[in-house]
Amino acid sequence: MDLKRIIKHLSASRWVVTRMFPAATMKAIENAIRDSERSHDGELRFAVEGGLKLWLLLHERTPRARAMELFSQLRVWDTERNSGVLIYVQAVDRHIEIIADRGINAKVEQLRDQKVKELESKNKQLTAAQDKLDKGATLLADAARASLQADIERLQKDITRFTEDAQQEIQTLTQQLQASFEQLLLPIIDKVAKEKQVHFVFDAAQSGLVWADPSMDLTADVVKALDSGATAKPAAAPAAAAPATQKPPAAPTQK
Numbered sequence: 001m002d003l004k005r006i007i008k009h010l011s012a013s014r015w016v017v018t019r020m021f022p023a024a025t026m027k028a029i030e031n032a033i034r035d036s037e038r039s040h041d042g043e044l045r046f047a048v049e050g051g052l053k054l055w056l057l058l059h060e061r062t063p064r065a066r067a068m069e070l071f072s073q074l075r076v077w078d079t080e081r082n083s084g085v086l087i088y089v090q091a092v093d094r095h096i097e098i099i100a101d102r103g104i105n106a107k108v109e110q111l112r113d114q115k116v117k118e119l120e121s122k123n124k125q126l127t128a129a130q131d132k133l134d135k136g137a138t139l140l141a142d143a144a145r146a147s148l149q150a151d152i153e154r155l156q157k158d159i160t161r162f163t164e165d166a167q168q169e170i171q172t173l174t175q176q177l178q179a180s181f182e183q184l185l186l187p188i189i190d191k192v193a194k195e196k197q198v199h200f201v202f203d204a205a206q207s208g209l210v211w212a213d214p215s216m217d218l219t220a221d222v223v224k225a226l227d228s229g230a231t232a233k234p235a236a237a238p239a240a241a242a243p244a245t246q247k248p249p250a251a252p253t254q255k
Contacts, residue, residue: 001060005093012051012092020091021048025192032191036183043079044188048089063090067097077101087188098185108174115166122162126155 013019021029033044047070052061061069067088071077076084082103089096129152133145140148 001058006054006057009051009057009092010054014050016050016091017048021089029188029191032187036187043076043084044087045074045076045084046087046089046188047074048091050091052090052092063088063093063095063097066090067099071099079103082106085185087185107177108170111170111173115170119159119162119166122155122159126152126159129155 029046033046036044049066049070052066056066067086070088071084071086074086076086076099078084079101082101084101084103086099087096088099129148133140133148133152136145
């Protein structure tokens, strides 16, 4: 049990949410969600919660588990295409969770199931051909045996090629859906990050960069510096100092 977290939540101000997300910020996020939903089929909900109740803390309710509960309580799942997405912010823990409904990945699952069935059918054909060859090894004529062996090799190549193509097709669809999901979320992340004066947002689970302030992109400055360095003329070498001239010794004087 995390006593430090319990005390932190129980002692949190009732205004912790409004301090973190003032009315103007919430309105800006609401507008960003409305604009985002015009370009995709997903339906977004944005929820911010302050200090948790004691019984939730005693049961060690994590932000992820709490987000799952609110996903159900807020009926984010109740959408026509099962494409609801909840963005949950735990203000006291300073933690963000994103929960997506099953419709987001349904296309990938359907394609995977379809490819598995097709692969099972091809494997059955290969097994039948191999059984026929094994059982008739001593009965088949040489020409028939050679023809059957060629069919088996063709089926094996076909299965290998089909497996590779199926994996590529599933990967491509996954990337397309991921891009659509990012298109859905990035305007909201952009709005929240700018309101909170954040320059970078990372995925805590995958340790990857999710969003970055475009003004932090140094590419143009680096290219400019490289270009100026390449075109600058090298500085002229300093002129060598002239050798010092020695005066002849004075002639001795006679008294």
